[in-house]
Amino acid sequence: MDKELLMIDLLSGKKIITAVFLPIYRQRLRLSISLSLFSAGFFLGLNTLVYRYLMARVQTTSAAQKIVGLHYFALIFGGIIITLCLIQCVFVLVHLFFLKRNFQGWLTRILQKFSGFSKVVEDEEHYFVKRKQKEVRLAKKDCLVLTERINGDKLMIGVEKLDLGVTRGFIFLRTTKIDFHQLPNVQTDKHKGAGKLAIFIGLFCLLLGSFLYLFTKTETKENTSTAVAHVSEEVKITASGLLKQQGATPNKVAQKENELYVANTHELFQTTDRGQHWQFVPLKAEWLRGGSYTLTSGEIPFGYWMDYTYQVGKDFSFYLYTTGSGDYLDLYLLFSNDNGETWQKSQVGEKVRNLRYRKVQFFENGTGIAAISQTTAMSGSEQVCLFATQNHGQDWYPVGNTTINAPIQNISFIDASMGFISTREGIFYTQNGGRSYHEALVNVPEDYLLGGLDLFQSPNEVTQPNSTTLEAKFYLTKKDGHMYACLYRSYDSGQTWAFVRQLSEVTSAD
Template sequence: MDFELTTTDLLSKKRQIICYYYRGYVRLLTLFGVIASLSALFFFTFANFIYQTLLQIIHGYISQNRLTTLVNISKSIGSFLCLSCFIFTMAIVIKMILLYIFFPDWLKKQLSTIQETVVIGQTQNNYLLSLKNKQFTIKKSTSQLVTTFLEETQLKIGQRSAPFGLAPATLFLLTSKPIETLNTPSRCNWNKIFLFLFSFVMILGIMSACIFMVQTESHQELADEFNYQQGILSRTLSEPEVNDTVVTQIGDTPTDHIKEPNYLRLQGKELYMTTDSGTTWQFVPIKPEWLQEQQSLTRNLPQKNDWLEQTYNIESEFSWFIFSPNSESQSLYQLSSRDKGKTWQKSLITNQFGPIRYRKVTFFEDGSGVAVFSTTFSHSEESLRVFTTADYGQTWRKSGRTLIGKPIQNASYLSPAAGFLATREDLYYTRDHGQSFNKATITIPEGYSANELSFFQAPNTIVATGSAKLEATFHLANAKDRPNRKVFACLFQSVNEGKSWTFVQQLSQIVSID
């Protein structure tokens, strides 16, 4: 074979050869596209759906943590596969470009390979070739005639046999000499085997994750019960004179009058309340520290300003307290009175909860109410649970749960079904009793910066001004006041039940940031 004449002849066949090779590359690009799409669908969309579904079923916060670990692993695998597909795709695209640009140089390298490739036999459907003592087959149905030499030797191009036709194309010589016909060997259907193994691995992974979560949940229930009983035993041994969730009065009842009609007093280590400006005082049978923030429990004496917002309310018609016996308690209770504190009723909200970081309870005129509690979950994430009542808190039921990516700053409910959660950066709304939360859209006006954005601060709330109209006060920093930016309270309005918010007007200055 004359190399110069062959090269000249094959250069005239550039379009045919490149198109054949490109078809193989397109199959690879299609495969990587399918893998990336399936990875995104399975490891992101489907995994997130399973995650949200299991989140409504799982009770233990340790189980939630493991569930989050599983979904994070799923996202990591999905990200790795998508990134790998992207890298391989770019490599193939670059290879296609280089093949077109440097085709003559590539062709010269291929000629030496063509000389070393020998057809050693054939079957009904395949050619059997050998290259450097390595045998492979090429399907006859995929082979094309490129050119014919004088000695009736044909130069063909064909596709190697491989799963999904992903093997590279090969140029080879087919002489006029008779080729030995071999018996057709039985071959494995690699396409079906690959699909079967892929499906099997996916199903096995889903089953393993479900079994892992079910076992984790069972272990968590045992752990919750054990921790709960240990907490009761610990408190009983250390404080034998005090009941689990009720304390008795030791000190003297206050007798002085005050200006405020409804007031809660911290006297020593006991709580007293009045609903008539101090004419009568009633002992509140819980410990002051049960109303405190978790981080303030290390102080020797409880401070009233350490109490969590919206954990109690004093009124003549209905007074209530939300408390947890200790910082590590799994239980949350409500203590309430409807006769100005003369008698008290205690009710259990939940006995499956970890250390509380945020809690807020809202009651409505008809006796219905919403309780929102959160615990630190992982890093900055918080596990949120929503409970509702229809009988002034005598009975509670869990209505929703979710994970919030940032610490909760405040919560505001318009009804047991409709409410809002605010973090430092985002506002979320629910219309289904807390079963799901969606991020609201906030339009920041020109001249203001979102760097100091702060949503409705306690005790401020979101108020309804119409059937679908809402108003709230958000804090924004003036972008023009530098370096001492001033923060202002700004009125925002929503006309679609809180899905999106627009600026109305600036109200007042809040604080100057140095």
């Protein structure tokens, strides 16, 4: 058929064509948007929640690696689906625009792909149209006549119903020469759900594979300093609330002179001579992880610890831990002055709720600070509470608290009076032992982003090289997107911080 004559016929049927194709395009647009929103909620939202939940409870490094791998696989997979859905949305919107605003342009785009009408076969209820080597079945009740020619041929439009409620339109020519014989071998209604079944089987296989990958026993060799295994439920506790040793003392060489080791019974042992001798620490490993054991950079896997929550030494060792369960925890310090031969404990705080960040610092004169952060009902803000000791941790008393409107990244004290709280983009200082705080001013050079700060985080601390100068290492992002460690100094007790020089580029290892 001549394309010019076909264009004239189609233009005359504009009202019917528009009435058929507008709902089809709108339906596809709704489906694409719904699928992209579902994918964002499932692969980005729910996936992240499950990832955080599992990482907070993971007990082996190999399991942590599996969880991280699945997490990023889901993010990438979800990102691909969302991208494809958005591309489909753009494609449909373009067609909608031409259909509503430039109908002739829309027809021109359709006719560019037109290669002529194939022969149409029909029975009592259906038309069978061949398109791209495939037979398409259209119910007669879903077809309308656009125009009828002098010879009796009819230019028609029909709607094909696909899986998931999706439809698509066809324009075809029904000639007067009707062949009711040799009907094509089309699929029957019982096979219409094949697409849905394939999608269901695919999702089931994806979930089953993820489950098997996550929970199948791994043969990966664990780091011996963080190896863990199933813990016996029968745990012996002394009258003072400390743990009795049940497993064997380790017989292994330590990587460091002072090192903490988690046995496969979850018992803790420490050494101060690279493993020649090991001393039992009467605590469960889980007691060191009470509350939400997370940093601003993410969850801490089992076998790893927050900095300055314990110290191993011949003359003084300590461990900050919690007891209790539920919303309220009691905070204790376990310490030894004789290389772990005997242990004492002291209560730091009681009924601590929503515990997250924690840290202990001791100073030369026997004073010390225990700092904790507690999440609050206000999104993103945290309450910082300080406890002080004057006798090497034997007794503690609260000295003050404050609310910071961002998650705490680090708390660093120079002595019992001067200290600093850092978030990702702010520093708060105290000069009276935490009774009051003020926000410090950080000067950022022009070639760095104001919103790209990552202020000092553990193990980086504020130091005092001399009586008039404070130093700290901040991470700053340049306008090229790369992050660099930069040296900062303060000459007014931490009230203002001046850029000194760029040190090195920050890598993932940092």
